[in-house]
Amino acid sequence: MRIESPRILAALGELGVEHRPGASLAELTSLGIGGTSDLLRIRQHQHLPALIRLLRAEGIEHRFLGGGTNVLIADGELPWVVLQLIGPRPDVVIDGNSVWVDAAADLGRAVTTCARHNLGGMEGLIGVPGSVGGALRMNAGAYGTEIGRFVREVELYRSSTGENETVRDSAISFEYRHTSFAPSDVMLRARLDLPSKPYEEILAGIRVCNEKRRASQPLNQKSAGCIFKNPPGGSAGRMIDGLGLKGFRVGDAMVSDRHANFFVNVGHASYSDMLGLIAEVRARVHAAHGCDLEEEVIVWNE
Numbered sequence: 001m002r003i004e005s006p007r008i009l010a011a012l013g014e015l016g017v018e019h020r021p022g023a024s025l026a027e028l029t030s031l032g033i034g035g036t037s038d039l040l041r042i043r044q045h046q047h048l049p050a051l052i053r054l055l056r057a058e059g060i061e062h063r064f065l066g067g068g069t070n071v072l073i074a075d076g077e078l079p080w081v082v083l084q085l086i087g088p089r090p091d092v093v094i095d096g097n098s099v100w101v102d103a104a105a106d107l108g109r110a111v112t113t114c115a116r117h118n119l120g121g122m123e124g125l126i127g128v129p130g131s132v133g134g135a136l137r138m139n140a141g142a143y144g145t146e147i148g149r150f151v152r153e154v155e156l157y158r159s160s161t162g163e164n165e166t167v168r169d170s171a172i173s174f175e176y177r178h179t180s181f182a183p184s185d186v187m188l189r190a191r192l193d194l195p196s197k198p199y200e201e202i203l204a205g206i207r208v209c210n211e212k213r214r215a216s217q218p219l220n221q222k223s224a225g226c227i228f229k230n231p232p233g234g235s236a237g238r239m240i241d242g243l244g245l246k247g248f249r250v251g252d253a254m255v256s257d258r259h260a261n262f263f264v265n266v267g268h269a270s271y272s273d274m275l276g277l278i279a280e281v282r283a284r285v286h287a288a289h290g291c292d293l294e295e296e297v298i299v300w301n302e
């Protein structure tokens with residue numbers, strides 16, 4: 001969607017919003033798939049309520065993008081604008097064992113910044129790409145660690161009140177790749193409590209996790225990580241692999257030959273190539289195992 005009205009553009013300017021007309025979402029996502037839309041980048045969190053009020057009043061739909069590493073976006077000119085936070089500097093502020101991390105901060109960099117201050121626990125998250133906000137929304141996790149375990153409070157834009165609020169961990173439930181935040185809440189920053197650990201020990205843990213990832217994942221190809229959630233007690237990757245589907249393609253969308261739950265864009269995959277591959281693999285797993293795989297990747301259609 002394009003915003004062309006001089007009145008709306010002036011209002012965006014007053015809120016300090018950076019307006020990038022016709023941004024390519026394929027360039028902003030790790031899958032390299034997605035059409036075009038205006039991108040609105042927000043530097044001052046306190047202006048988010050006013051920005052969303054403005055968009056609502058003008059009938060402009062929006063979607064919220066973090067690092068773009070867990071989304072599959074439709075092609076063509078999209079009927080909504082995309083919002084994204086720009087982090088302050090510094091975006092990680094440490095006070096003893098407490099750390100305030102901005103939602104726009106890169107998750108991996110936040111983990112290493114904490115490590116340099118002898119704060120550990122998050123080693124397993126080191127190779128999860130994307131932003132802290134996206135990790136909070138998804139309750140990102142790997143190698144036995146989930147970000148939700150460390151969260152003490154979250155500052156967010158609460159869609160039900162239209163205001164920014166701070167929510168304590170006791171009011172949030174973090175589950176496997178799911179959180180109790182409303183779909184239109186926007187994470188702004190979070191306070192994490194991390195255990196003290198010597199830097200060298202954290203670094204050793206980080207090296208082990210990096211090694212495991214390099215050995216099993218197609219890190220030099222375009223993907224969104226795991227396409228499906230693991231069903232309770234099972235492994236989506238093992239089921240897909242067991243059906244001999246590694247390398248199976250729909251157009252330029254392919255089941256990775258390194259990790260069967262990673263679907264990769266091997267050229268110019270379209271949205272419908274990737275959706276078609278997801279549907280076909282899901283149908284074959286259902287036929288063989290009677291199991292309905294649920295997507296982990298977030299799909300933004302029209």
Ligand SMILES: Cc1cc2nc3c(=O)[nH]c(=O)nc-3n(C[C@H](O)[C@H](O)[C@H](O)COP(=O)(O)OP(=O)(O)OC[C@H]3O[C@@H](n4cnc5c(N)ncnc54)[C@H](O)[C@@H]3O)c2cc1C
Pocket residue numbers: 030063064065066067068069070071085103104127128129130131132133134135136137138139140141142185186187188217219223224225226298
């Ligand atoms: C190579 C690779 C490996 C991966 N490995 C893992 C892994 O081991 N474990 C794992 O959990 N994930 C993994 N992922 C998936 C992905 O990195 C995580 O889900 C990540 O946390 C998504 O963050 P993001 O900022 O990129 O979110 P995006 O992809 O931008 O968005 C994902 C969802 O979060 C929402 N969102 C983003 N920012 C905010 C915010 N500030 N407030 C509210 N909502 C927001 C978006 O609207 C969208 O619904 C992997 C991905 C890749 C490409």
